Structure formats: structure tokens, C-alpha cells
Amino acid sequence: MRFAPATTHRTAVTLMWALALTAIGLLLFILGFILWHGLPHVTWTFLSQSPRLMGEEGGVLPMIVGTLCVTVLALLIAAPLGVAAAIYLTEYTRESRLTSVIRFGADCLAGIPSIIFGLFGFVFFVITLGLGLCIVSGALTLTLMVLPTIIRTSEEAIRAVPRSYREVSYGLGSSRWQMVTRVVLKSAMPGIGTGIVLAMGRCIAETAATMLTVGSALQFPTSAFDSTRTLALHFYILSREGLSMANAYATASVLIVAMLAINMVSRWLMSRYTARVR
């Protein structure tokens, strides 16, 4: 049986529209649900105080600081390493068995559940290296976790740089290093930036791996070797232990708003960067 093209078209449009609406609707529903329950409890006191009674009362300031410290430290290590690895894979070596093994390894690592990284971090950084539960252990663990993402996205971005740019650069007598730093990285920057923002999101949201490596101390961290508790973990503990659903939702709201803000700011920064060089 055949339908008129106009009918098929109308049906397809309606169907796609309904499916897209469902997908976006679900997302908005989740976000709305959490913010609806959480935002009323997000007050200045909540943001600026330490928790009391295990988090039943008080705020989340130490968690905000702890999350920031772990994330920033992890990215400070992972971004240069990852971008360097991507540059090596794309510019400094020919395709060989070794590169495909490295790439396969990175893809596998990217798919491993974070709790495995947590376990490794706990055994290796916390116990074997004797770092203890602390920001450094957590950051190193998260570094391992997000490294594959950064490598693969940077690699794709670098690969997308037109080959003629490289040829021109060589043609003008530049060395490989000059070509990489002045032309390739410049044009790949938006893509690399996207990878780093993705990685940042994963670091901020990570719960399992940080629980095993950063720990869950409620104190305000004063050194990189202090244990602290990230926002995501705080939220998990508050709801899991039934301490305070109101504060759990509030913590989740802080997390969501922070993520949205980071995404929007980085998007804006990148579009400004692109506008400047394009």
C-alpha cells in the first residue's frame, strides 16, 4: 500500500516533532523537578555556610570549594597531557599498530565505569602511594578518567584542520613545531575547548570515583592533601542517608545551575574566540 507523498511527509514531520518534543520534554521535566524542589532552599546562607548535623542543616560552602579544587586540579593535569597526546598521535607519528593500540586503549578507557577508576585510585594513589583520601588523590583519579575524552576530542579537532594549512605552513618554511603551535592548535582550539568542557562536566558530576579517593569529610579543605566532599557526593549522601531531602535537592540545584553556567560561559568564550579568528 502506498500513501501520497504529502501524507508521508506530514506523518513524518508530526512523528519527528513528537519524538523530539518527548526527548526535550523529559530533560526539561527532570531539570524542572529538581530545581522546583531545590531552588527555594538555595539561599545565601546555604551557599556561604558549612554543613551542620551531617548536612541536615547549614550549607555547602566546603563542598563547592572541594568540587572546584578537585576539578580544576584534575583539568590542570589532564588538559596538557591529553592535548599533547593528541598532537603526538596526529602530527608526530604515522598511523601504525602502536597508534591504533593507543587509540583502542583510549576508547576502552572512556567506556569504563567510573567506579573502576575510583577503585584503582583508592588502591594506587590512596593506599600504595600513601596519599590518603584527599584532593590530590581525587584529582589524579579524575585525570585518568577524563584523559581519554580529552585525547579523542582533541584528536578529532586537530584532524579536522585542513591539510592545506599544514602544507602552506611547511611551504612558508616553518618547522613542524611552529606549524602545530601557530596554525593547527589555533584552528583546532574550539574543538579542543569543547573536549575540555566535557571533561570538566564529568569531573564535577563524578560521585563514585571521588567517594573512594577524595573521601567525604565535611570540613573546609585547607590543603591539597585534605579530604573533602564534592557536591555530587554530598547530594548522594544526603539522600541516601535520608538526612535532608530539602538540602539534597538544594545541592543538586546548585550543581545543575553551576553546570549550565559553565557550559554557557565556555560556549560564549569559544564563539568569541571563533569570531576573532574567523
Place this chain on the structure above:
Amino acid sequence: MSDVKIQAAALNLWYGDFHALKSVNVSIRPRTITAIIGPSGCGKSTLLRCLNRLNELIGTVRTSGEIFLDGKDIYAPGTDMTELRRRVGMVFQRPNPFPLSVYDNVAYGPKVHGVPAREIEQIVEASLRATLLWDALKDRLGRGALELSAEQQQRLCISRLLAVKPEVLLMDEPCSALDPIATEHIEDLMRQLQAQYTIVIVTHNMQQAARVSQETGFMLLGEMIEFGQTQQIFTSPLNRLTDEYVTGRYG
């Protein structure tokens, strides 16, 4: 000055198993525009890219034979590739300015060669003047190069090349992404540049070859079928294949 700038002798090139250039011999005279014509896939771009060894950036390329630039074999071991590519520059089919400002595009070459900043300013101005871009762009040097029109971008690419003071300009279908008026402008520019530079242009467009060049080579399936004065190639070719090509029997 001898009357041969570049001489290729028994030049063979293989991409993997594919024999792309078959014992090509060609002499290119200084301060002359030499056109290489032929149907798609005949090896004309490949030949061009041999002249500054750009082909070697692709993995599986093998060459044999010799190419002499001012009498020195550029395939000899110990050839300074940076110097070779500075002397023999390439303009590509699609204008490909770097995603940098106009100024930084032209300054790129001198910068990587470590020329002092004060001199770079003069080089940038001179290079942009040579391609007749200076008056249009002198107040917009900080703007992104990708904002320019296609013709201006191609001129900018030529300026970028002139900034490193090359001797030979290789042009790989430099007008195929441009409209007819821009094409005419670029051809005018080529005639002006001819006074100082040796130009080799690969083109699909036979009228273009006839208009701008003094010498023409016709290639087919990796072989240089005929090489001679442009006028002779187009009016009284010696080879039947050349005759059929320039009269549009195939292409």
C-alpha cells in the same frame, strides 16, 4: 642567469603501486609563466607538487629521477627542505588563508624565519602592495582573513607567499574557486609578477593557459606528451593527442 630555472629529468613517481608520473622531462625558464594542462588525474598537480617536494607529506610516495633548481638537484640527500620550500612556494586551488588576521597571515612566513618585528611591518606592506591588496586592506589588517572575499583571500595567499621572498611560484588551479572577473584580476596579477618570479601554473582551463602562459606542457596519464611555446601548442601541436585535447575532442 641561465635560461633554465627548473629542470626535471626522468622523473617518476608512485603513490603506492600507482605509477603517477612516467619519466617526465621538463625545463622551466626563469621569469616565464609555464602552464601545465591535461585532463583530471593526468598527474599535473603531482608534477607541480614535486617541484617543492610537498608530495612527501603524504605517506606512501616514492620518486625517482632528478629535479634541478638553478642546477642543483633538490632530491639530493642533505637538501634543506625549509630553504627549498621558501624558494619554491605554492598557491593552492582553494584560497586557504590561516584563520588569523590579515596581518598575521602575511607575517607568518617572516615570523617563523625569525625576522625582527620592525622589518616584518615593511615586508607585510610590500607583499600586500605587490598583490594590490594594500589600499583595500591597510585599515583592516587586524581583521580575520576569512572575512575577505574569495578573490581577496587568494591574493592574500599570494602575498603570504611573497613575504618569504620566493623565486618560483607554483599555482595549482589558482582560479578554479573564483568567478570570471576575479579570475581575470588574478591573471593580470600573474602577468605583473612574472617580471620578478618564475611561475608554473596548473590549470584545467585551456583558455587560461593560452591567455597567460608563454610555454605550455600537455600531460596525459602521467606522461608529458608535448611541451613547447604556448602558441605552438595551441595552434600547431606536433602530437595528435595534444591536438585532440586542445581542440576539445576529450578532456
